[in-house]
Amino acid sequence: MAQSRSAELTEKLTAVHGRIDRAVAAAGRKDRPELIVITKYFPAADVEHLHGLGLRDVGENKDQEAAAKAAETAHLQDLKWHFVGQLQSNKAKSVARYAHAVHSVDRLKVANALAKAAAAALERGDRTRPLQCLIQVDLRDPAAEDGRGGAAPADVDALAEAIADADALHLAGLMAVAPLDQPARPAFERLQRLSRRLRSIHPQATAVSAGMSQDLEDAIACGATHLRIGRDVLGERPAHR
Numbered sequence: 439m440a441q442s443r444s445a446e447l448t449e450k451l452t453a454v455h456g457r458i459d460r461a462v463a464a465a466g467r468k469d470r471p472e473l474i475v476i477t478k479y480f481p482a483a484d485v486e487h488l489h490g491l492g493l494r495d496v497g498e499n500k501d502q503e504a505a506a507k508a509a510e511t512a513h514l515q516d517l518k519w520h521f522v523g524q525l526q527s528n529k530a531k532s533v534a535r536y537a538h539a540v541h542s543v544d545r546l547k548v549a550n551a552l553a554k555a556a557a558a559a560l561e562r563g564d565r566t567r568p569l570q571c572l573i574q575v576d577l578r579d580p581a582a583e584d585g586r587g588g589a590a591p592a593d594v595d596a597l598a599e600a601i602a603d604a605d606a607l608h609l610a611g612l613m614a615v616a617p618l619d620q621p622a623r624p625a626f627e628r629l630q631r632l633s634r635r636l637r638s639i640h641p642q643a644t645a646v647s648a649g650m651s652q653d654l655e656d657a658i659a660c661g662a663t664h665l666r667i668g669r670d671v672l673g674e675r676p677a678h679r
């Protein structure tokens with residue numbers, strides 16, 4: 439069982455790397471985006487398999503599941519956890535203990551809670567480096583309502599300043615999820631423009647986290663530096679849990 443799962447993951451991971459390579463070549467890019475495998479709904483055993491295949495970046499969208507998996511995989515060398523889901527400020531303390539990065543900072547209250555929690559975690563020695571923070575931007579047509587979240591583009595500057603000013607946080611860049619029922623490409627182009635603007639103020643904020651299983655090629659064409667891939671590596675998730 440474990441061996442066939444490992445073989446399945448090897449095959450799927452190889453296929454995704456192939457897609458990334460082709461998209462990078464098609465875009466004429468010299469850099470290659472980082473692959474983060476989103477492991478939500480899948481067991482810690484899968485994280486172990488992926489680590490064995492050389493993967494070091496994994497992500498989750500809920501604190502409870504992430505905290506449990508991070509604890510179960512604490513023995514894996516150099517594994518980095520990326521928190522990509524909507525975050526309540528009362529979960530900041532927990533996330534600051536295990537997360538290398540939070541991709542979904544979408545309001546000042548969350549940024550401030552993370553700043554405080556990361557500072558405390560650094561002081562306790564629960565973490566050794568500042569928490570990487572990406573601002574999640576809402577790329578929807580303002581009329582749409584699909585609940586995917588993120589800060590309004592007009593609020594990015596204030597959020598960026600709050601993050602950049604916090605010693606325990608590092609302003610890494612922007613993140614977005616392509617809006618449902620709209621083509622991904624124009625949305626990612628908009629994200630790329632917002633990233634350019636952000637970098638003109640905060641040159642260190644180079645990360646562009648965009649691209650999931652169905653739209654990674656569009657994201658790579660639009661300069662994504664981090665891809666968040668779930669189902670195309672791990673398989674279909676159970677519909678509800």
Ligand SMILES: *Cc1c(COP(=O)(O)O)cnc(C)c1O
Nearest residue numbers: 476499522650651666667668669
């Ligand atoms: C689940 C999830 C992903 C991965 O999506 P797939 O379609 O499974 O590749 C990426 N980003 C976020 C924020 C997610 O919640």
